[in-house]
Amino acid sequence: MFLTNRDAVELAEWRRGLHRMPELSGQEAGTARAVQAMLAAAGADHVLAGLGGHGVAAIFEGAAPGPTVMFRAELDGLPIQELSEAPHRSGVHGRAHACGHDGHMAMLAALARGFGRQRPQRGRVVLLFQPAEEDGTGAAAVIADPAFAAIRPDLAFACHNMPGLPFGAVALAAGPANCASAGMRIVLSGRTAHASAPETGLSPMAAVARLMPELTALGGGDWLAPDFAMVTVTHAALGEPCFGIAPGQAEVWCTLRTLNDARMQRLRGQAEALARQAAADTGLDVGIVYQDVFNHCENAPEAVAHLRRACEAEGIPHGPRGLPLRASEDFGRFRQLAPSAMFLLGAGEGRPSLHNPDYDFPDDLIAIGARIFMRTARDILGPAEAEATPQATPAPAPEDTA
Template structure:
């Protein structure tokens, strides 16, 4: 085990410190600062900051040429009020780390300590702390950042904690791991009128009432089949909260979901056609917009094979365990650049679900996830001789703005 007992205690304390200060997507300035300080103390060879917003990356160089292996964690929390009696509960009103990203960061902090003491034999390790995963914008912003080209990976790996799985068990499988999804916002515009004379206006009520069930009916296809699709209406608003005015405007929000990106393109086209037809039939104006857009996440066979070897070497039980997930994950973008894979790490069968207000990442998982990542990196890149590139007293890494 590359972590000492002291490391284990300090990493849990560091994770709990992050838990107290959750920041939302695109606002992770304080979290990024804490990450940079940790990486400097660990002795990273290079630290890049400002990647795609508040993203941070650390590089640990081997002594010989070789591939670049990237491990990714997320910086952001959620707009959820935490319900907890834990001493490390969130100090930020209305915000919490209810998805466990604080724990993912702690796993990479463990890797930073390990590689700070003993570099890989060849190639390089990149530890990426990605911003804005929760709204689907962060990975694309990091990839679009010109500075990312210097650390572009040949292989990429990630982990997500998963309540419902036994503590420490792993779910891993080749192929689709997470669905594609897109938040669709439809605005129907008519003309208000006095409630006593609705015929003098143009109400979107009928169009809205027909549109919502028509959208959900687009869902279909067997789960795990390439044609799987799901549409969930998540919000609807008609007119103003007023008895004297017949409505002139309506909004419908829905989440589109599919097993792969090709089916998502078809689903978006079908949903847009329905919405435009409903507007045309009612003589209404229409606006369509999208946010929270996620590509599907694909586990490449090559990357999965590396993780499986690491799991077996570490004696960690693993299997497909319900993969792929309907939920989406921003990590899929990196799979378009290099073979990549994400595994799910069981947080316990009786633990609250992700995004629940009382969810808290189990500190026991920090060492387990870090062991899998370290074994994966060492199997691919080798391990430099102890002391050859170790830093007894790490010098602060040079920090480079992106």
């Protein structure tokens, strides 16, 4: 085991410091500073900051040439008001680390300690702390950053904690791991009128009433089949909240979801055709905007094989239970660069779900996830485990910005 008891205590405290200061996608400046301070204390060979926004990457060089192996965590929190009495609860109103990204960062902080004490034999390890995962823009921004070319991986790995799975158990399988999804915003524009003379205007009411069931009906298919699709209407607005004006504008928001990217392209085309036809039939103008766009995550067999061997070496139970997820993850973009794989790490069957206001990452998962990552790196790059010493330099606690 490459972590000491002291490490475990300090990493948990560091994680709780992050938990107190959640920042939203694209706003993670304070979190990035805390990560940079931790990496400097751990002795990273190089630290890149400002990747794709507030992203941070640490590089640990091996003595001999070899592949680049990347491990990724996420920086951002959620626009959720935390409901907790924990001493480390969020100190920022309306913001919370309710997805466990603080715990994922702590796993990589554990790796930084391990590789700071002893480098891999060959190649190099990259620890990427990625911004803006929750809105689907972060991975694309990191990859597009010119500085990322210097750390382009040959293999990439990630983990996501998962309430509902037995504590410490791993869900892992080759093939689809997370769905593709896209947020579709349909804007229908007509002309307002006095409520006593609606015939003098052009109301989008009929188009909205038609579109919501039509869009939902595009979904269907066996959940695990390539043709699976789901459309969820998440928001609709019609006119102004008053009694004297017949509406002239409306919006329908929906989330499109498929098991793979090819099916997503077809689903987008089908949804757009419905919106345009409804507008044409009622004389309305229509605009369509996409946001929160996620590619599907595909676990490469060769990357999965490394994680399986790591779980077996560490005595951690693993299997395909719970995969693929309907939820999306923008780690899927890294598969365009290199074989990649993400595993789910069980947070316990009795815990609140992800994105619930009372969810808090369990500290005891930090060491389990870190062990899997470290064993994976050792399998690929050679031993990187030194005798752990109780005098190891502690990672600094993040500044509390509450």
